[in-house]
Amino acid sequence: MDTSIVELINVTREVAWLPWAVQYFFLIGLSVGGLLLSLPGYAFARTFAHGGWRRLGRLALLVALTCGLAAPVALLSDLHQPGRFWHFYVVFRPSSWMWWGSVFIPFYVAGLLAYGWACFREELQEHGRVDSRLAALYRLAALGGGRDDRLIRATGLVVLTGAALVALYTGVEVAVVKARPLWHTPILPLQFLTTALAGAAGLVLVLNRFAAGNDRGVERLANRLLAGFLGAVMLFGGLWLALGLSGIERTHAEALESVATSEAWRVTALWAVLATVVPFAIAVAKPVGSGLLTGLIAVHGAWMFRWTVFIGGQTVPKTGAGFYEYALPAGPDGLLGIVGTAGLWLFLLLVITAFLPVPPDPASRLMSRPLRAMAAE
Template sequence: MDTNIVEIINVTREVAWLPWAVQYFFLIGLSVGGVLLSLPGYAFANDEWRKLGRVGLLVALTCGLAAPVALLSDLHQPGRFWHFYAVFRPTSWMWWGSLIIPFYVTGLLVYAWTCFREELQEHGRVDSHLATLYRLAALGGGRDDRLIRYAGLVVLAGAVLVALYTGAEVAVVKARPLWHTPFLPVQFLTTALVGAAGLVLILNRFAADHDLAVEARANRLLAGFLGAVMAVGGLWLAFGLFGIDRTHTEALEGVANSEAWRVTAVWAVLATVAPFVIAVAKPVGTGLLTGLIAVHSAWMFRWTVFIGGQTVPKTGAGFYEYALPAGPDGLLGIIGTAGLWLFLLLVITAVLPTPARSAPRPVRAAHAADRTMAAAE
C-alpha cells in the first residue's frame, strides 16, 4: 500500500506597513481633529470657543506639519514619492492622497496665518528687535473674520478629504476582513477627535494658561467623542456577532482564538470607558489624566489596526509574530517622530507666544461660563 505524504508550507510575511504608518495616521488624524475643534472659535467667530480653538489650532498645525514626514519615511525609500505624481492612478486612494495632503497642509498654513494674524500684529506693536518681522508677517492687518471664515472653509474641505482617503485606503483591502469594513473610516475619525481633544487638554495645561473653562469644555467634548467611539464599535461588533455581514463575522473568527486579541479588547473597553466616566463625573481638574489616556487610546487604536491587523494571516493557521525593532523602522522612528512634533511645538509657541497669561479661573467661574454658553444656545 502506497503512502502519499502531502507537505503544506505556509510563508510567514513581515509587516509591510511599519510603525511609520501608525505615526502618520495618528498625527494626521490629530491634525484633522484639531482643525475641527478650532472652527467654532475662529471660522465661526464664537469668542466663547476662542481659547479652546487656539489650542486646537496648535494641535492641527504641529501634527499636520509632522505627519507628512512620517508618511515619506513609510515609503521605505522617501525618494519614491515623486512616483505618485509621475504616474496617473485615479483608481488608487494612495494616489488621491498624494494630491489631498499638499492641498490640506497648504490650506492649514493659510488658515493658521489668518487666525494668528491678530496676534502677530499685536506683537508688532511691542518695542523689540522682532517687532518689524511680526508686522511684516501680519501684512499690516489684524483680525479679519471674513478672511478667517473663507480659509476655514477651505481647510475644512481638506480635512474632510483627508478623513475620507485615510479611512478608505485601508478599508478597501478586501484580503483583510479586519480592515475591510465601512466602519473603519468612521472609527478613524471618531478616535482622531478623541486624540485631538486629549491633546488639547494636555496643551491647555502646558502650552496655554491652564484655563479651567477650556478644560471643562474640552473634557465634555471628549466624553461626547468617546460616546461616538463606543457606539460605532458596538455596531461593528453587532455586525459580526449576529452575522449581519460576513466580512465582520470573518474578522471576529480570525482573532477569536487569540489570547493577545482578547487582552486588546479588554484594554480597548477600559481605555474608552475610564476617561468617559472621569470626564463626565469631574470635567474640571482631570484634564491631564483624561488627556493622556485619550491620546494613548487614539495611538493604540491605530497600532492595533495596522500592526496587529498584519499579524493575522490571510491564509494558514496561527498568527505572525511581530517584535518592535529598536532602529529607525521601529522604536527609534516613533521617538524621532514624537521629537519632531515637540520641536515644532516649541518653535511655534516661541515665535508666537501665548497671549497675556492669567491665573486659572476658579471652578465656579468655569461652570458659570458653561451655563452661560448653554443658555445662549
C-alpha cells in the first residue's frame, strides 16, 4: 500500500487595513451621527421647538464638523501613499465601492460645511454687532445676513443625502468582502450606523460637560437618545447572534463559527455586552448627573466595535487554522497614528470653539468658554 504525504503550507499575512482605517470609520461615523442629531434643532426646528434640541443640536453640529473634517485625513493616511487618492478621479470605476466613496465623501464634507455655515450664520451676524475688533470679519463671514430657516433646511437636506450615501458606502464597503465571513454579513452596515449614533450621542455628552457649562437639559435629552441608540445596538447584536446560532442565514453562521473557538473573542463578546448594557442602564436610571460616564463609555464602545471588526477581523485567517497575532506598533501605522488623529480632532475643536461666537441664547452663554480659554493659553 503506497503512502502519500501532502504538505500544507500557509502564509501568515500582515493586516492590510491599519489603525488609520479604524480612525476613519470611527470619525466619519461620529460625524454622520452628530449631523443626524443636529437636524431636529436646526433643519427641523419647527417640529422640534423645544429649546433643548437647539442646544443639543449645536453640540452635535460641533461633533459633525470636527469629526467630518478629521476623518478624510485618516482615510488618506490609510492609503499608505496619500498621493494615490487622485487615482480615484482619473479612473472611472463604478463597480468599486471605494471609487464611490471618493465621490460621496467630498460631497458630504462640502455639504456639511455649507450646512454648518447656514446654522451658525445668525451667531456670526450677532457677534458682528458687538465685537468691535473683529466685527467686520464676522459680518463678512455672515455675508450680511442672519438666520435663514429656508437655507438651513435646504442645506440640511443636501447634507442629509450626503450622510446617507457615506453611511451606505462605509457599511457596504466592508460587507461586500466575501472572503471574510465576519465582515460579509447583511447586518454589519446597520451595526455601524447604530454604534455611530451611540458614539455621537456620547461625544455630545462629553462636550456638554466640558464645553457647554454642563447643561442639565441637554444631558437629560442626550442620555435618553443614547439609551435608545444602545437599545438598537443590542437589538441588532442579538439578531446577529440568533442568525448565527440558528443557521438560518449561512453567512452569519460562518462568521460565528470562525471565532467560536477563540477565548479572546469570547472575552471580546463579553466586553461588548457590558459596554452596551452598562451605559444603557445608567442612562435610563439616572439621565441627569451621569452624562460624562455614559458618554465616555459610549465613545469607547463605538471605537472598540470598529477596532474589533477591522483589526480583529483580519486576525481570522481566510485559510488554515488558528488566528494571526497582531501587536499594535508604536509608530505612525499604530499608536502614534491613533494619537495623531485624536490630536487633529482636538485641534479642530479648539479652533472652531475659539473663533465661533458664543450663542446669543443666555441659557447657553457658557458654551465653549472652557475650550476658548484653553485655545487662548
